[in-house]
Amino acid sequence: MRYAETGYNLEIDLTRKNIEKVATDPRDTELYLGGLGTSAKVLWDRVTPEIKPFSEENLLIFSAGLLCGTPAVGCNRTIVSTISPQTELMAYSMMGGFFAPELKYAGYDKVIIRGKSKKLVYLWIHNDKVEIRDASHLKGKGTVETAELIKKEINDPKAHVAAIGLAGENKVYYASVEQGRSSASRGGIGAVMGDKGLKAIVVRGKKDINIARPGEYIELCDEVLNYIKFREENPIQGVPPILAGLGSPQEMKIHDEKWHTENFTWGNARERRKDFWTEEVAAKWSESMDKVQTRLLSCYNCPMQCGASINVPGISTYMMKCYSKLTYTMAAFSDLDFGFKIVQRATEYGVDGFTTPQVMAFALELYEAGILTDKDMPGMPSDSEGRFYWLLDKIVNREGIGDILANGTYWAAKKIGNGAQAYAHNNIKKHEQLPLKLGMLHPLYFVMYCTGEKMNITQIEGNFPQSPFATQEDKEAFVKDWFQVPDDKFKQYLLDWEMRGEKSIPNYPTPQMTSEIVDWQERMHYIDDSLGMCAGLSSFPLKPPYHMHNYPKFISAATGMDMDEDKLTQAARRNRTLIRAFNIRRGMSRKDEKPPEDHWRKRFPELEKELLDTYYAFRGWNEDGVPTKEYLHELDMDYVSQDLEQRGLLK
Amino acid sequence: MKKVKTIKVDIDKCNGCRACEMICSAFHATPKYSSNNPEKSKIRVLFDPIKDIYVPVYAGGYTEAECNGWDIYTIDGKEYDECAFCRASCPSRDLFTDPDSGLPLQCDMCLDDPPQDEPLCVKWCHADALTYEEREEEGEEAKKKPDEMEVGLQSLVKNHGAKKVMESLAKLKQEKD
Numbered sequence: 001m002r003y004a005e006t007g008y009n010l011e012i013d014l015t016r017k018n019i020e021k022v023a024t025d026p027r028d029t030e031l032y033l034g035g036l037g038t039s040a041k042v043l044w045d046r047v048t049p050e051i052k053p054f055s056e057e058n059l060l061i062f063s064a065g066l067l068c069g070t071p072a073v074g075c076n077r078t079i080v081s082t083i084s085p086q087t088e089l090m091a092y093s094m095m096g097g098f099f100a101p102e103l104k105y106a107g108y109d110k111v112i113i114r115g116k117s118k119k120l121v122y123l124w125i126h127n128d129k130v131e132i133r134d135a136s137h138l139k140g141k142g143t144v145e146t147a148e149l150i151k152k153e154i155n156d157p158k159a160h161v162a163a164i165g166l167a168g169e170n171k172v173y174y175a176s177v178e179q180g181r182s183s184a185s186r187g188g189i190g191a192v193m194g195d196k197g198l199k200a201i202v203v204r205g206k207k208d209i210n211i212a213r214p215g216e217y218i219e220l221c222d223e224v225l226n227y228i229k230f231r232e233e234n235p236i237q238g239v240p241p242i243l244a245g246l247g248s249p250q251e252m253k254i255h256d257e258k259w260h261t262e263n264f265t266w267g268n269a270r271e272r273r274k275d276f277w278t279e280e281v282a283a284k285w286s287e288s289m290d291k292v293q294t295r296l297l298s299c300y301n302c303p304m305q306c307g308a309s310i311n312v313p314g315i316s317t318y319m320m321k322c323y324s325k326l327t328y329t330m331a332a333f334s335d336l337d338f339g340f341k342i343v344q345r346a347t348e349y350g351v352d353g354f355t356t357p358q359v360m361a362f363a364l365e366l367y368e369a370g371i372l373t374d375k376d377m378p379g380m381p382s383d384s385e386g387r388f389y390w391l392l393d394k395i396v397n398r399e400g401i402g403d404i405l406a407n408g409t410y411w412a413a414k415k416i417g418n419g420a421q422a423y424a425h426n427n428i429k430k431h432e433q434l435p436l437k438l439g440m441l442h443p444l445y446f447v448m449y450c451t452g453e454k455m456n457i458t459q460i461e462g463n464f465p466q467s468p469f470a471t472q473e474d475k476e477a478f479v480k481d482w483f484q485v486p487d488d489k490f491k492q493y494l495l496d497w498e499m500r501g502e503k504s505i506p507n508y509p510t511p512q513m514t515s516e517i518v519d520w521q522e523r524m525h526y527i528d529d530s531l532g533m534c535a536g537l538s539s540f541p542l543k544p545p546y547h548m549h550n551y552p553k554f555i556s557a558a559t560g561m562d563m564d565e566d567k568l569t570q571a572a573r574r575n576r577t578l579i580r581a582f583n584i585r586r587g588m589s590r591k592d593e594k595p596p597e598d599h600w601r602k603r604f605p606e607l608e609k610e611l612l613d614t615y616y617a618f619r620g621w622n623e624d625g626v627p628t629k630e631y632l633h634e635l636d637m638d639y640v641s642q643d644l645e646q647r648g649l650l651k
Numbered sequence: 652m653k654k655v656k657t658i659k660v661d662i663d664k665c666n667g668c669r670a671c672e673m674i675c676s677a678f679h680a681t682p683k684y685s686s687n688n689p690e691k692s693k694i695r696v697l698f699d700p701i702k703d704i705y706v707p708v709y710a711g712g713y714t715e716a717e718c719n720g721w722d723i724y725t726i727d728g729k730e731y732d733e734c735a736f737c738r739a740s741c742p743s744r745d746l747f748t749d750p751d752s753g754l755p756l757q758c759d760m761c762l763d764d765p766p767q768d769e770p771l772c773v774k775w776c777h778a779d780a781l782t783y784e785e786r787e788e789e790g791e792e793a794k795k796k797p798d799e800m801e802v803g804l805q806s807l808v809k810n811h812g813a814k815k816v817m818e819s820l821a822k823l824k825q826e827k828d
Contacts, residue, residue: 069687071674071684098669105689144701148701157699180700206688208680208686208691209686211685214677214685215683215684218683225775225777295666295667297666297700298666298778300668300673301668301669301670302668302670303668303777317703319700
């Protein structure tokens with residue numbers, strides 16, 4: 001018997017309409033854990049660099065994490081991976097909700113989709129019964145609408161539906177997959193699903209998930225639950241409310257948005273409004289929230305309340321996840337009333353809440369600059385909010401200018417020309433970033449931005465504070481019960497870190513310390529993404545309930561595998577390196593590893609080079625950012641070095 | 652006076668996480684916590700997110716009969732079907748039926764071995780939608796259930812009369828001595 005995982009994947013060939021249930025190799029679980037790790041292995045083995053995002057051979061993988069469906073609190077994420085149409089590198093995006101546990105209860109760890117269906121279809125997974133069903137009647141339907149119609153059709157209100165909307169069907173490069181209160185939005189995964197002619201995956205499961213050492217496991221879960229309660233009663237002192245608690249974060253619960261609205265930029269990632277959050281705004285925004293929210297919502301087996309049901313009079317109900325409440329509002333220089341309204345339409349269309357508003361604000365800047373003219377924008381309203389709705393419709397339908405904008409700011413600017421490229425100023429590796437423009441270069445964020453394989457920093461930041469505490473007392477109070485650190489040296493780094501002077505950014509943490517801290521932050525993310533754990537209870541917030549010390553115990557007790565901190569670190573590094581190698585094989589190189597020019601006002605080319613050199617060396621990569629033969633051997637990945645050598649990417 | 656154990660359900664507080672289902676099915680697995688499967692849970696959250704309906708219901712007894720017609724309740728403008736609040740395991744729906752054995756499921760308030768302070772669904776409900784309550788009510792304390800031997804003897808008494816059974820027992824004892 002397999003523990004924690006089911007030991008089976010579903011292989012679906014949409015061209016031939018073939019369905020197979022395939023047993024997986026337990027040795028892969030030991031090496032790559034599951035979720036993102038084992039999906040990356042499948043992609044490495046089967047998606048060679050010649051395969052384009054919209055090739056029949058491109059795979060689209062929906063994977064549950066290793067611990068999804070077990071009693072581990074908050075472990076519910078589905079990891080969706082494929083080749084991104086936008087970056088042409090690996091895209092992986094996670095969604096919470098209920099899909100992954102339900103898939104495990106149906107008896108599968110992954111659904112691996114290849115080929116393309118000529119007609120629009122949906123996949124209905126019901127324990128051992130799996131059907132490819134006609135979806136022509138769902139063409140053009142919204143994501144929420146589609147889920148409701150399918151649940152009625154199959155007569156099972158307990159089924160969970162992951163669907164694309166019109167944006168996915170029309171292959172908008174930033175189309176999302178929506179699932180109730182959650183979505184896998186980054187990287188254009190919805191476009192690949194649309195290209196495959198797959199409208200939705202529907203799942204319902206009634207089988208057991210087994211645990212190897214139950215008594216031990218439930219005790220660990222109890223500890224986590226108790227610690228969550230403790231953290232709720234003891235928020236972190238000396239940081240803004242949004243950073244003080246756990247969650248992904250709990251944007252629907254927390255009304256104080258001073259930190260986001262004043263630190264993040266408005267419009268096309270342009271303007272920072274440092275005095276925005278007045279008492280008047282706070283009161284008005286609270287009222288807007290209270291007016292439309294009918295209930296705070298959680299994902300499967302999680303006490304956090306990061307989502308909410310939203311009922312705006314006159315438009316249909318939808319569920320909002322954390323941050324989209326601010327992205328449209330801020331891109332349009334508007335308010336929450338507008339935000340809550342337009343997100344309903346965006347959710348039905350199925351588009352990414354980070355990229356979409358930025359593309360629209362970018363188009364409006366081009367219009368103001370005369371690069372796009374009335375000829376490109378026939379019939380566009382004159383008010384900012386009306387324009388956002390107009391642009392959203394054009395993009396999702398790929399009509400006129402919308403067809404160009406539907407490929408994101410990088411590709412659109414290239415196509416429009418005439419100086420448009422300067423306006424696509426907030427990208428890394430062709431992908432729109434958080435709207436952040438800051439003063440002084442931050443060494444940790446510089447390295448994470450440059451080298452992050454996820455191509456964006458949403459939920460990449462982590463357990464180490466973003467900035468130093470103001471006083472020595474605050475620092476000492478913080479490190480006192482900071483047991484999550486993988487090594488006590490990190491406490492000292494934080495104690496020594498100053499706001500100003502010698503030991504402040506950009507020179508402190510030093511390049512060596514930066515590499516160590518980044519290694520810790522990303523290690524947590526790679527573990528979460530393999531286990532299916534929500535970052536909001538682990539790699540994302542300060543002092544989370546899951547950490548390097550209890551994770552090995554969780555994995556051992558659940559699966560029966562021998563796991564310790566060293567082995568787990570090794571597995572996380574293996575997954576990180578495999579995704580790096582996959583992207584290197586597709587043409588990514590050191591020249592791509594740079595944040596937007598204007599991300600920080602104060603830049604330090606020499607220091608930046610040293611930071612990257614130090615991190616690469618620390619990571620076991622050569623100066624081009626390619627994992628070395630020795631390092632790959634150490635990680636039991638000789639097959640990767642052989643492949644890279646054959647392709648002339650490693651000498 | 653008798654002690655009545657109840658789980659109070661506040662549907663306004665439910666966040667729909669279904670931790671109650673998870674922990675119930677894990678606790679009642681054999682061996683304990685060795686598996687979990689919400690379909691085997693003795694508490695289910697009936698949900699319809701678009702209508703903002705979330706109703707945790709814990710399993711009552713088995714009934715052979717289906718209802719004749721269902722009522723519709725409108726509460727705060729939301730329409731609930733009578734089944735939404737019904738705790739029975741019955742032929743008209745697959746709720747509270749073990750998916751493997753087909754046997755009905757019934758909540759036992761986790762009065763298992765080892766005894767828990769409160770039902771585990773209550774303990775795991777962070778939103779306090781579920782609260783446990785013990786109260787005293789007029790009436791007799793529920794009688795202890797007869798054990799296997801008593802059940803057997805009762806049926807002998809029923810068929811042959813108490814006198815005959817006593818005589819037989821006495822005879823058996825004599826022979827043995």
